[in-house]
Amino acid sequence: MAVARKRPRWAQWNGEWRVVEQLSFASESLSETEAFLSDAYTPMQIGGRPERTGTRVERRTAGGLIVDELAFDYTMSYDAGCLERICLLTIHQGTVADTTGGKEEIHGPGETFLIAQPDRPYTGEVRGSAYTITMFDPGLLTAVAGGPDGGPVRLTGQRALDAAGNRILERTVAYLRDDVMAGPAADQPLVVAGAVRLLASAALSAFPHTDLDTAPARIDRGDATSDTLRRAMDFIEANADRDIGLAEIAASVPLTPRAVQYAFRRHAGTTPLAHLRRVRLARAHDELKTADPSTSSVIAIAAKWGFGNPGRFAVEHRAAYGISPATLLRARR
Incomplete structure (x- = not known):
């Protein structure tokens, strides 16, 4: 029989009170697990034979960030719909086999990978695994990348480019799970917002992604004046208590994020986010x-x-x- 416990807390986000949710789920029933996973992620069909403790899930969510800890003591197959979110899996034990493209790709302990493109269904098997899931809005990749208009930034591969990128992802996920979402920091909007941006930045540094930054550099240099710097700094001073990033700072000027970054480097020897x-x-x-x-x-x-x-x-x-x-x-x- 399923056991699901919700432990909501309340925190103030941009002047509104919102729930900081904690959810626990445990079941040895395949049908109950399928219903829970379909509600928590995306409609899916699963198969398998749950054994001793079946499925266990611990979920924490706040400010658009979802951090789940999952454990399966059996091999569970899945055929799932679109997630509409960036979903990263960090495996602690066991393996996950992705069969979305018709070819089996095995992911094992210590690896953090993208389970699927946000707008595509996916299939595979979880084989006696324990792992952490982190999810966030795909639009944050574009905001963090700071490229000019022209289309969204997308991750183009499921695996990190190298071992160093994978280690960065693993440490970032551990920080979000153990330091940010597991304690009182989850009640603080700026901490959670910064953590989500950190995760998006880590994903961009680790995974291959589209390059949309095609604006001519000479135009950015021409726009990167001391007045640009002053207006951007004024905006930061007036809004430091809000969830702002490079995209919001650039829009306040308004210029491309690249031009604002260049203005800070040229006239202040720093970056907008460092300031x-x-x-x-x-x-x-x-x-x-x-x-x-x-x-x-x-x-x-x-x-x-x-x-x-x-x-x-x-x-x-x-x-x-x-x-x-x-x-x-x-x-x-």
């Missing part, structure tokens, strides 16, 4: 100086401004201001 991070670090620093240590914490303030890793935040804060955030907060006592 955004420095502004958020400064906002967190100011809040630490005025916060009440009896009711505030370094972790909460860091997460509010998009820093999901307290240790890394402490290192960056000390490098910028010569004092640890904990010491600065205690000074208010």
